Amino acid sequence: MSLAFHQLSYNYPGTRQGLKDLSFTVNSGELIAVIGPSGSGKSTLLKLVSGLTSGHSGHITLHGQDLANKPVHERNIGMVFQNYALFPHLNVLDNVAYGLRLRKMAKAPSHAKAAALLEAVGLSAFADRAVTQLSGGQQQRVALARALAIDPQALLLDEPLAALDASIRGHLRDQIREIQKRFNATTLLVTHDQEEALAMADRVAVLKDGCLLQLSTPKDIYEQPASTAVAQFVGLSTIFPGRVLSTDLIDLGFARLVAPTHKRVPGQSIHALMRPEHVQIDPPGNPANLMTGRVGAQRYLGAVSRFDFHVPGADKPLLAESRELPRHAVSVAPEHIRLLDS
Incomplete structure (x- = not known):
């Protein structure tokens, strides 16, 4: 039917x-x-x-x-x-x-x-x-x-x-x-x-x-x-404009991050999507995509806190959520950065 x-x-x-x-x-x-x-x-x-x-x-x-x-x-x-x-x-x-x-x-x-x-x-x-x-x-x-x-x-x-x-x-x-x-x-x-x-x-x-x-x-x-448009409507996220630098490397202006670029070519404009649950706080060692900054607005939600993380040079904060707040740094694993064509 x-x-x-x-x-x-x-x-x-x-x-x-x-x-x-x-x-x-x-x-x-x-x-x-x-x-x-x-x-x-x-x-x-x-x-x-x-x-x-x-x-x-x-x-x-x-x-x-x-x-x-x-x-x-x-x-x-x-x-x-x-x-x-x-x-x-x-x-x-x-x-x-x-x-x-x-x-x-x-x-x-x-x-x-x-x-x-x-x-x-x-x-x-x-x-x-x-x-x-x-x-x-x-x-x-x-x-x-x-x-x-x-x-x-x-x-x-x-x-x-x-x-x-x-x-x-x-x-x-x-x-x-x-x-x-x-x-x-x-x-x-x-x-x-x-x-x-x-x-x-x-x-x-x-x-x-x-x-x-x-x-x-x-x-x-x-x-x-x-x-x-779909990414902005479905769920919470932060989306930064940027461009492809080389294979699996992107430039967001305020940071160069490792992310799967697939068949995109250097110079191609992209948008980088990051979900708040994929933001790691104060990651140990020297992980990829480490970003230093400061915590901004906080929202206590019970199981987790959702907060803004301000990275110097970025035109908007990175939305993140975790049980604890970072002291000075966050990271997003390359596999958790979704690239969208502009």
């Missing part, structure tokens, strides 16, 4: 905002998370798939069928909204069974299927409760059960955890992922939470200004960003 996009484009009337020539496929049973800055086209993509917005060019196909002329109720797509969108006048069981009743399924079998889904999401004991008596996390699981009740060919998750407290978000994130895998649901997740995307997704799509910048595994998106 794959969900595919082929040269999908859409512009909001009178603007240049929308989507530009998007092409990728959500494979059967796969969860792809879509992330990007505000206005990148994340929500537009979901609206086009669901049928809530129309007028696109290109193609959206679900299990090989083009969705262009299909009304919302014929698309067989389950959707979980940020605000749950449950019916307050119905109890939990009837909320889950709602889509089945719309499809003219008799009351007894629809309730039986809804009860089985409540069992799957761990809410059997709440079947007769009013949804207003449930916590936010419980309501979200009811919304997920309702979306799955119709045996959708695709599942759309629109910021499903954004309205929840941080204390329960991580636990519910894992539950949703477990349920999605159990039902082998072909899923498109839109989120502004990068940690949520990296933790839940099989692959992550990064959008900016309606364009697809990169689609890859969470590990590759974080460790092998395809461009400076």
